[in-house]
Amino acid sequence: MEALRITVCVLTVIMTLLTLLPLSRNQHWWVRVWDFPRLQMASLCLLFLLTELYILPFGGVLSTITIVLTVACMLYQSWWILPYTRLHPVQVKKVAPNxxxxxxxxxxxxxxxxxxxxxxxxxxxxxxxxxxxxxxxxxxxxxxxxxxxxxxxxxxxxxxxxxxxxxxxxxxxxxxxxxxxxxxxxxxxxxxxxxxxxxxxxxxxxxxxxxxxxxxxxxxxxxxxxxxxxxxxxxxxxxxxxxxxxxxxxxxxxxxxxxx
Incomplete structure (x- = not known):
């Protein structure tokens, strides 16, 4: 179980770094490529969060930091993709066919x-x-x-x-x-x-x-x-x-x- 906890914490740190990377405005492909999989990254963050809530000890400093980072990454990635979901108003309205x-x-x-x-x-x-x-x-x-x-x-x-x-x-x-x-x-x-x-x-x-x-x-x-x-x-x-x-x-x- 301890190995799994360490693995989840490490993956959370990696996810946080990949989430922050595009903020650098660097134009190199290995930075800009992380603009693409925001939906997948938000989904992974949700999976990480559920796993963390199940396996990490409640109230520990490392556990709290890990969960906060995961929630922050998930919310940030979701903020980018929200306008393209059914939860957001449609920008281009339908009109009667002519x-x-x-x-x-x-x-x-x-x-x-x-x-x-x-x-x-x-x-x-x-x-x-x-x-x-x-x-x-x-x-x-x-x-x-x-x-x-x-x-x-x-x-x-x-x-x-x-x-x-x-x-x-x-x-x-x-x-x-x-x-x-x-x-x-x-x-x-x-x-x-x-x-x-x-x-x-x-x-x-x-x-x-x-x-x-x-x-x-x-x-x-x-x-x-x-x-x-x-x-x-x-x-x-x-x-x-x-x-x-x-x-x-x-x-x-x-x-x-x-x-x-």
Whole structure:
């Protein structure tokens, strides 16, 4: 039992350090990665707390410190994820459907090495979206998507072999369509206005920034910069705006809060 108590105390200290680490604002991947698993960490803290209440001696100094640290970590992690649970008011309200003022989008990260293009085509044909946004597309994927062209005459294409290719296919007319490289010469983003059947126009920003990870970007600086730059642009837009793609971030990160 003593070994279990020591183990729980050590794990609590580690959890506390991992909870505090992102507060440093360090942009390195091994710091920013702890923005992601807040739900899992809050769940582990609850498990730790139940275990501590069962095995630690009541009233001891070490027991009290351990339990207080666990509760503090659990509350802090829960504070970040609370706005994205059913316990928090919804930010984007539902409106009554209007057939001429609606837009339907399929957004898919296809995974460059994936070769099941037929399944994607079937999904698109079944759902009939107005706009298709595809990420991680290379020349092979562009060739496989050729059957879309009769129904989706408007497109933006940037096939790449570096996992950051991007394609947009649209039934709707596109205005001021641009492929931009906001933070890196080999990572594109796509920006345009889509004209709805009602004549209204909607701005779309399609993004796929590089995530902080040991195999990709050492730091989150470029990703954060791209998201915040597009957020500023969207805030000043005179048209309704949609940001889509693979943002390589979580809703509760500090960067996403700045973006919103």
């Amino acid at each position: 057939g001429h003022s609606r837009i339907k989008i399929i957004n898919s990260n296809v995974l460059t090495t994936n070769r099941q293009a037929g399944k994607l085509l079937s999904l698109i044909q079944q759902n009939k979206p107005d706009i298709v946004v595809l990420l991680e597309t290379d020349q092979w994927w562009e060739d496989q998507m050729a059957p879309l062209e009769p129904d989706y005459p408007h497109s933006l294409r940037c096939p790449l072999d570096n996992l950051y290719g991007m394609h947009v296919y649209s039934r709707l007319p596109l205005h001021d369509a641009q492929i931009q490289y906001l933070v890196a010469d080999d990572i594109p983003s796509m920006h345009f206005r889509a004209e709805l059947a009602s004549g209204e126009q909607v701005v779309l920003h399609c993004l796929h920034p590089m995530p902080p990870s040991p195999t990709e970007a050492d730091e989150s600086t470029d990703r954060d910069g791209e998201l915040i730059a597009v957020g500023h642009t969207a805030a000043k837009a005179t048209y309704p705006t949609i940001v889509t793609g693979d943002l390589n971030d979580v809703a509760w990160s500090r960067t996403t809060r700045l973006f919103m």
